[in-house]
Amino acid sequence: MTISGDIVKVDPNLDVNNNWIMKELGVGQSFDVIRRDITIAGRRATMFYINGMAREDVLVYILTSLSKLKREDVTPDAYTKILNQYISYLQVEALDDLHKVVDKILSGGIVILIDGFKKVIQLDARNHPVRNPQESDLERVVRGSRDNFVETLLFNVNLLRRRVRDPKLRTEILQVGSRSKTDVAVVYVQDIANPRLVDTIKERIKAIKMDGLPMAEKSLEEFISPGSFWNPFPRVRYTERPDVAAAHLFEGHVLVMVDTSPSVMILPATIFHHLQHAEEFRQAPLIGTFLRVVRFIGVLLSLFLPPVWLLAALQHDLLPPNLAWIGPKQLGYIPLVWQFLFAELGIDLMRLAAIHTPTSLATALGLIAAVLIGQIAVAVGFFNPEVILYMAIAAVGIFATPSYELGMANTLVRIALLIGVGLLRLPGFVAVTMGIFLLLLTTKSFGLPYLWPLIPFNASALKDVLVRPPVPLLKLRSKAMHLLDMDRQPYPAPARKPLKRSLKEKKEEEKRIWPELEKKKEDDGSEG
Template identity: 45%
Template structure:
């Protein structure tokens, strides 16, 4: 037995003598590892500020990985014989402001800081507009991860939080999806504070409330609930608060869209039940109507609640023209939306049943046969249009125009010349696609595309009954759909004559004396009586 022990490595032989399992390594090392893990866990769960910089530094190293993450900075300095520790993230801090604060504090003497060191720092020697004290380590970490900087002072059980953050942000430009010929050119960006400020600039009302909450255990994404206190229905505001409070996710890194799904709990219905906008003027107008707004940090889009189908078919351009021109533009848009839904199914029905053609429209229908059935042509072109759209998104800007020409001219023209497609199919498909792009809401246009495919399939399978039944079913789905307990098809269902008139005809501003009743505003008067 002695020989066996001597033939093995010293540590392994020692383990076997002590009754340890050599396959599991040294029992002593294992005990040390377990003890260290418990110590690390204790530091990680510590929520108090000890006042001893060495201990607080170890706590921060365990909580945020100060020794692992290169952008986590722990800077030790001495001000007036007081040992201090700065804790901040390198990418969030304003270097010039932070340098100025450190420079000013480096001139201090001990008698200028004692007693009440924190009070002297805050009231006299930290030249910044937003400074506060925090007595909980977890709060310190949360605020620093948001971009603030923390200052720990030896023998002090509170930390000073200095809001010197700056976020990477692009310039304020006009949104691509909501352009207007005349009007403001500013649009939301990915920074929450900037977006809130753009709305504050338009509504200088002290009753405009902006409540901040955090969503996500890990991302802790800032979400802001916006409403005007004496206009919005406070029951709706409370319902939104409750919904947000019940969201329990790791995070919402994709911002507004993930928040919408968690908030609304949508099923497979393709129609949107919230409205998105990237224009501050549109959001301000909805706030004045009594809607509730949700800003999500890192997203340039704002969620508007509640939303109806008719909210999604209106555009800011209609209110940048005279009432007559605005009405004309609105009806042209309505016509485009109708065409995107029903033009292809109705034309296809006329092709299948020529006897249904109204007098004077006998020319409708293909003049020659193609090698591919018409219904297959529709689906192939739909897929082709989506491929072109996706290719345009992923193609570098200088090449996007060339790619579109190749797709439209070469592929489409050759397909017709080869006898695979009919000219009229491409013509009507192009008209329907234009109507889809004329739809103000991108989400609504994509939902209408899915519905169009369903209607085409129903016509191909069941002819006239298929079109009637499928259209009725889709209409009933929309009629029973609700957005935060609001009828989706209001003011058509339930019918409200005055509200429906304002949908059909763009009203002059002075004639719009009442707010829409759909939001249940506390104050429904827009103008003095």
């Protein structure tokens, strides 16, 4: 056995290879690691695979094919002939590094070692458990497909290939984690995406030095996403819908897919990407625009309605006379600021409880929340009725936010605004608002400003953000991403205008055509 750096060469002696692999995999200690000793044309051979991850039908088929080998066919350099003639399986390769052999076994492959051979035959016959691609609970639509991503990387790539049948689609595979060896796929359209962005993402993934990614895509995001770790605003967009992922590929974005996770990262992403939903593009443009405007209003109300009402209640002189009715009609036993904070805490507790509550008990949980928090708390004077109303509106706005991550970030912003108003009144509200705006202004997602196209201002792109554009009018891709191909639709050639003819030219043409018509009529009459 030859050891060169991190490479362990395959030894011609079968026992040396077997002992090294058995020590690495713990054969005999781990019940699911299987070693099978066989004989191929009079030579000793060994098969290694993981029980439950290798396809049994492929095992039987390969053993049947290898039993047809003759002694004269099995020479030390005959692995190429064996691969091409006797192993008629699609995904097969020869390996000469035992480290790669172990990685393939742990990934679900089948390896065959033959005594006297300096290479190992590896069959990619993985049998990963796959659940049905059922619709995601986070991205439901009234119209549209119901096949969503699952936890198996290859299955997810197939769902994407079904929608993007472009030969320029690239799905580059990388491995992250010295122990987990998690498969990560970088997906992009080669002649559309910015090559510098693609290279940056791949370099950051390759630079990760970690033993494993237990939380899959979220752990990977914290490694590759630029900026402060404590910035609550998400700089990548997650989706579990193949149609949404395919739409972003055509727009020039890059996808990062992690094995064992149904969530796919979309890079880069602005705050307006997090406010879009597939339902808008499944309806007519006018209806989609209406849905988008309602969603924007809901998000703004969830952010500013409770703090603004609290500011008006605490500093009543800020209101004009015609709005003097705004404010609490009766005060509770607890200051208004604490009422809002306690209500916020109750809503978040109910949200967590809904996640961990079985479906059969979800209705009971809703009744408890409505009766105990909504009615009894107001009746005993713990909460002001208007506090409950405005916090309920804010909660609805958070639930209407398509991005769960952005909804949680908006919750923290609302809490900060409430605390600022409670401490400093109007100066506190202005200070927190300006601080959040500066944070958004300085945030970038892989070089793309987070507030684009608002800042830097781009009128045409901002119009497409506020108004759901009809698909036939989507001629160009985003200029801010510096893409290779900006055209989404070919521009038609300008129609040729008919030449203007003078009256003299028209009469000359009639004289030329009229005898021909008369002759044709005479010929038709004679034939009749």
